[in-house]
Amino acid sequence: MSRTLLSLVVPFYNEEDAIPAFFAEVVPALEAIDKVDELDFEIVCVNDGSKDRTLALLVEAADADARVRVIDLSRNFGKEAALSAGLTESRGDIVVPFDADLQDPPEVIAQLVSKWREGFDVVLAKRSDRSSDTYLKRQSAVSFYRLHNKLADVKIPENVGDFRLMTREVVDTLNALPESRRFMKGLFAWVGFRTAEVTYVRNSRVAGETKFSGWKLWNFALEGITSFSTVPLRMWTYFGLLVAVTAFLYAAYLVIRTLVRGIDVPGYASIFVSLLFFSGVQMIGIGVIGEYIGRIYHESKRRPLYVIRRRYGK
Structure with missing residues (x-):
């Protein structure tokens, strides 16, 4: 043997x-x-x-x-x-x-x-x-x-x-x-x-x-x-859904408040911070997607x- x-x-x-x-x-x-x-x-x-x-x-x-x-x-x-x-x-x-x-x-x-x-x-x-x-x-x-x-x-x-x-x-x-x-x-x-x-x-x-x-x-x-x-990709789907629901609820709150109390002029600081925050979130999401696309790109070249x-x- x-x-x-x-x-x-x-x-x-x-x-x-x-x-x-x-x-x-x-x-x-x-x-x-x-x-x-x-x-x-x-x-x-x-x-x-x-x-x-x-x-x-x-x-x-x-x-x-x-x-x-x-x-x-x-x-x-x-x-x-x-x-x-x-x-x-x-x-x-x-x-x-x-x-x-x-x-x-x-x-x-x-x-x-x-x-x-x-x-x-x-x-x-x-x-x-x-x-x-x-x-x-x-x-x-x-x-x-x-x-x-x-x-x-x-x-x-x-x-x-x-x-x-x-x-x-x-x-x-x-x-x-x-x-x-x-x-x-x-x-x-x-x-x-x-x-x-x-x-x-x-x-x-x-x-x-x-x-x-x-x-x-x-x-x-x-x-x-x-x-x-693929959980990182799926997480952004749920996070986007959470943001959309939050935005809808906040919009409903603004409509009701305007009907009850009238129109006021809010400050710009909160708007500026919100724009920066969600811009950063979008960039992170694009980065996560990019990681997976990059893997597809490398694998496709064989x-x-x-x-x-x-x-x-x-």
């Missing part, structure tokens, strides 16, 4: 400082799993248009170890695209997305494999302690998960990132999805399958700095909500999610 192949899919973007520690920790952890569970492994490294020596170091690792393969994208397409490229290029019977910064301990992979042996198609790695993250990142994550799960039909598990184990059937289903603007956490949840989870404590970055600024996190959250919920410049390794 052929041995099971595990694919570790890792996007890299300007991670030259973390690469030596990455291979020093990940390879022994995977070799330890091989001894216990008798499975082979490959490490699929996706260089997402790095501007430092990341590609050169990854190619050196591929030349030194046949189990390492490098997918070099033609430019920086973003983590979601790089992760999608790695999933498509992976060959394993089971696939584990993983970050290069080692905040997710490689030893947890053995727990994922053990849970998979029990018959689950997806095994989530859930963070039980995020004290290594900044306060802003922790609070923004909590707020996003709660808001998203209230608005969207597809619920995303809280404190679960891309780190998980998936069978080949799950990965093939993800690869077959046609959208080019991908919010992977939502897609992972959307495909379903039999799911279990293990908990772990997240570490600090081994080197370098996070690539997600506050502005990028905000746009990422907006992408997630508009990808899996451009590929990424472009591969070259592949290294076997």
